[in-house]
Amino acid sequence: xxxxxxxxxxxxxxxxxxxxxxxxxxxxxxxxxxxxxxxxxxxxxxxxxxxxxxxxxxxxxxxxxxxxxxxxxxxxxxxxxxxxxxxxxxxxxxxxxxxxxxxxxxxxxxxxxxxxxxxxxxxxxxxxxxxxxxxxxxxxxxxxxxxxxxxxxxxxxxxxxxxxxxxxxxxxxxxxxxxxxxxxxxxxxxxxxxxxxxxxxxxxxxxxxxxxxxxxxxxxxxxxxxxxxxxxxxxxxxxxxxxxxxxxxxxxxxxx
Amino acid sequence: xxxxxxxxxxxxxxxxxxxxxxxxxxxxxxxxxxxxxxxxxxxxxxxxxxxxxxxxxxxxxxxxxxxxxxxxxxxxxxxxxxxxxxxxxxxxxxxxxxxxxxxxxxxxxxxxxxxxxxxxxxxxxxxxxxxxxxxxxxxxxxxxxxxxxxxxxxxxxxxxxxxxxxxxxxxxxxxxxxxxxxxxxxxxxxxxxxxxxxxxxxxxxxxxxxxxxxxxxxxxxxxxxxxxxxxxxxxxxxxxxxxxxxxxxxxxxxxxxxxxxxxxxxxxxxxxxxxxxxxxxxxxxxxxxxxxxxxxxx
Ligand SMILES: Nc1ncnc2c1ncn2[C@@H]1O[C@H](COP(=O)(O)OP(=O)(O)OP(=O)(O)O)[C@@H](O)[C@H]1O
Ligand SMILES: [Mg+2]
Numbered sequence: 001x002x003x004x005x006x007x008x009x010x011x012x013x014x015x016x017x018x019x020x021x022x023x024x025x026x027x028x029x030x031x032x033x034x035x036x037x038x039x040x041x042x043x044x045x046x047x048x049x050x051x052x053x054x055x056x057x058x059x060x061x062x063x064x065x066x067x068x069x070x071x072x073x074x075x076x077x078x079x080x081x082x083x084x085x086x087x088x089x090x091x092x093x094x095x096x097x098x099x100x101x102x103x104x105x106x107x108x109x110x111x112x113x114x115x116x117x118x119x120x121x122x123x124x125x126x127x128x129x130x131x132x133x134x135x136x137x138x139x140x141x142x143x144x145x146x147x148x149x150x151x152x153x154x155x156x157x158x159x160x161x162x163x164x165x166x167x168x169x170x171x172x173x174x175x176x177x178x179x180x181x182x183x184x185x186x187x188x189x190x191x192x193x194x195x196x197x198x199x200x201x202x203x204x205x206x207x208x209x210x211x212x213x214x215x216x217x218x219x220x221x222x223x224x225x226x227x228x229x230x231x232x233x234x235x236x237x238x239x240x241x242x243x244x245x246x247x248x249x250x251x252x253x254x255x256x
Numbered sequence: 257x258x259x260x261x262x263x264x265x266x267x268x269x270x271x272x273x274x275x276x277x278x279x280x281x282x283x284x285x286x287x288x289x290x291x292x293x294x295x296x297x298x299x300x301x302x303x304x305x306x307x308x309x310x311x312x313x314x315x316x317x318x319x320x321x322x323x324x325x326x327x328x329x330x331x332x333x334x335x336x337x338x339x340x341x342x343x344x345x346x347x348x349x350x351x352x353x354x355x356x357x358x359x360x361x362x363x364x365x366x367x368x369x370x371x372x373x374x375x376x377x378x379x380x381x382x383x384x385x386x387x388x389x390x391x392x393x394x395x396x397x398x399x400x401x402x403x404x405x406x407x408x409x410x411x412x413x414x415x416x417x418x419x420x421x422x423x424x425x426x427x428x429x430x431x432x433x434x435x436x437x438x439x440x441x442x443x444x445x446x447x448x449x450x451x452x453x454x455x456x457x458x459x460x461x462x463x464x465x466x467x468x469x470x471x472x473x474x475x476x477x478x479x480x481x482x483x484x485x486x487x488x489x490x491x492x493x494x495x496x497x498x499x500x501x502x503x504x505x506x507x508x509x510x511x512x513x514x515x516x517x518x519x520x521x522x523x524x525x526x527x528x529x530x531x532x533x534x535x536x537x538x539x540x541x542x543x544x545x546x547x548x549x550x551x552x553x554x
Contacts, residue, residue: 064455083464091461101456105474114470115460160456167460 013040015075015171015202016061022069023056030056031067032226038171038204043197045213045234046206048223049249054206057223058173061204062093075170091119094164098176100156102148108135108159109144115167127166134162138192154185158192165196172196174205208253214238222246296521303522306513307530321513325506326530328415332427332505333492339431340438340491341484347435348442349468362439369436374497378429382501385425419504426503434491441483445476481549485542489535496531506530 016038023031030053038044046054059065060072063079063086072079075092079085103111112131116122122130135141138158140151148156157177164172174193178186190212197203197216207213213220213234220237222230222245230237230246242250290296307322319327350362369377404410405417414420449472457471499508506527514523 062459064458087461087463090459093459095456095459097452097456099452101450101452103453103456103471103475105478115462118463118466118470119461163460 011039012076014038014073015040015042016204017073018057018060018070019072020070021057021060021067021072023053023060023065023067030226031060034070034228036221036228036231038202040170041200041202042219043203043217044205044219044221045217046204046221046223047208047210047213047249047253048229052223053226054223055175058175058204058206061171061173062090062095064095087119091115091167092170094161094167094169094172096157096160096164096172096174096177098180100148100153100160100180102156102159102163104148106147107144108140108146108148108151111148111159112163112166115163119167130166131162134165135159137165137195138162152185153181154188157181157185157189161189161192161196171202171204174203174207176206176208178207178209210250210254222249224249290521298522299517299519300522300526302517303513303519303526306517306523307526321509322506322527322530325504325509326534328423328503329492329495329505329507330534331413331415332423332430332495332498332503333488335424335427336430336434336491336495337488339428340434343431343435344438344442347439348446351439351443352446366436366439369433374433374494375500377433378497378501381429381432382425382498385428386421386501390421390425422503426498426501426505429501430491430495430498434487434494437487437490438484441480441487442476445480446472448479449475482542482546485538485546489538489542492535492538493531 014037016036018034018036021031021034022029034057036044036057046058048054056065060067061074061079066080074089077085077089079089102108103114106114109128109131112135113124113127116127116130117124132141132144135144138161140155140158140162143151143155143159148159151159161172161177177193178189181189186209190209193203193205193212194216205212205217217234220230220232220234221228222237222242224245230242232242236242237246240247291298306320308317309320310316311318347362347365350358351366353359353362372380410417415423453471453475454467457467462470495505496507499505499511502508510523510527514520517523
């Protein structure tokens with residue numbers, strides 16, 4: 001299984017396109033010749049062993065990490081250098097982190113309104129309406145006046161999702177959104193993500209939750225040592241159309 | 257396995273009394289040496305008159321040189337803190353910047369101040385400031401009879417108008433000096449903000465300026481307020497060195513009082529007490545505010 005079939009076409013439906021992307025941390029090469037395209041409405045799950053470059057790849061999309069080789073297009077714009085263009089791209093891309101990263105000095109509502117207020121010149125009340133709408137959607141509107149430290153992990157992560165959605169992004173990135181959560185809170189977050197997928201949101205999700213992948217993904221990308229080793233349809237992936245390493249990895253994480 | 261934290265005792269034990277006794281004995285011996293061996297003629301009221309004295313004509317108490325000196329010290333500390341905080345904020349941010357030139361400039365500034373004795377630093381900057389900069393911006397020849405200048409507000413903020421450019425030079429020198437320490441405090445504050453906060457702020461598309469204004473500075477400021485308050489108190493004490501460039505603050509005037517009265521011990525003990533009261537009051541005030549802020553945050 002090779003990844004040559006993933007070469008992006010110049011297609012308005014392609015929201016994310018990696019072409020021959022390489023990324024180094026000093027001497028260490030974390031990404032090697034990454035080619036990947038994510039179409040409008042696609043739900044891509046990225047998995048692979050620890051240190052294989054999953055986070056690095058997903059963080060290159062909104063340039064929290066810069067790549068040094070190849071090109072990345074997001075919503076038709078190349079992401080590189082230029083700060084103004086980068087800000088534009090980042091507003092089209094919502095991101096949810098493993099450790100939530102809510103702003104601790106702001107209330108839940110302020111966390112969610114900050115983006116809309118700063119980026120689209122909305123008045124406070126307009127922004128509040130948008131924020132409450134998305135907080136409603138992740139079922140946490142009743143906590144709007146609290147501060148992040150007063151919420152459970154699962155609640156904080158749902159707020160983080162609402163914060164990303166309030167920018168009305170075209171793509172959502174998730175980097176292990178449930179792996180910092182206690183087991184009993186994982187589902188409340190996965191449920192929200194599943195709903196989001198059902199609404200047609202384009203998503204790129206790094207996760208080890210294979211149940212979620214089975215249910216929600218339409219494509220699975222398997223990474224190892226900085227390369228994309230597998231990039232195939234969900235049914236193909238779970239039906240056994242995968243290479244040795246993916247097989248080994250999968251059997252390891254399915255054991256527990 | 258951590259045990260419960262050790263309780264700090266509140267009751268005095270015999271050990272404490274022995275400690276007190278020892279300290280008391282040392283003080284008593286020092287007093288004995290001074291009064292008996294030194295044969296010194298104490299005269300407290302003579303010096304105390306320079307703090308505050310009774311004016312027969314006006315029939316009320318009037319502040320004298322030393323009280324005026326401490327007012328100047330406070331004014332100096334106030335303005336120097338404002339300048340130093342501004343310098344510290346900018347330089348502290350530059351210390352953490354991605355841009356190498358910016359980092360080098362701020363690093364040079366900090367190292368320069370930290371590795372030159374304060375007195376030498378103050379001399380260099382004072383002669384540069386008063387010799388070059390002040391005439392350049394025309395601070396020496398502003399209208400000393402203008403309405404604002406002759407008003408009480410001006411006096412309260414800057415002291416005697418005739419000494420204005422001298423005062424500004426002194427405040428700037430102090431600020432440049434203390435700014436280096438505030439720079440390091442600000443840098444530590446900025447660096448204490450977890451990387452995830454920067455990333456989350458960038459990920460919602462905030463501009464670099466908004467990231468600082470909305471996310472980084474508000475959180476950093478909360479963390480650095482206690483060390484900044486401490487630095488303010490240090491600044492009050494450090495302000496004594498500008499007496500060397502003839503800024504008429506407490507230490508400068510104390511030198512004059514000591515030499516005119518020849519009562520050296522009394523003068524410096526009283527001046528020491530004045531500094532102590534000033535600094536300790538601020539320390540107590542800041543401590544109180546900090547406790548209240550902690551309680552307010554649940
Ligand atoms: N800031 C950095 N500096 C240096 N090396 C880094 C940095 N970030 C990541 N790396 C290295 O790059 C490689 C890929 O890291 P990455 O975080 O992308 O892995 P991952 O697949 O997300 O792993 P995990 O499942 O543990 O999150 C790792 O070997 C890591 O040590
Ligand atoms: Mg990771």
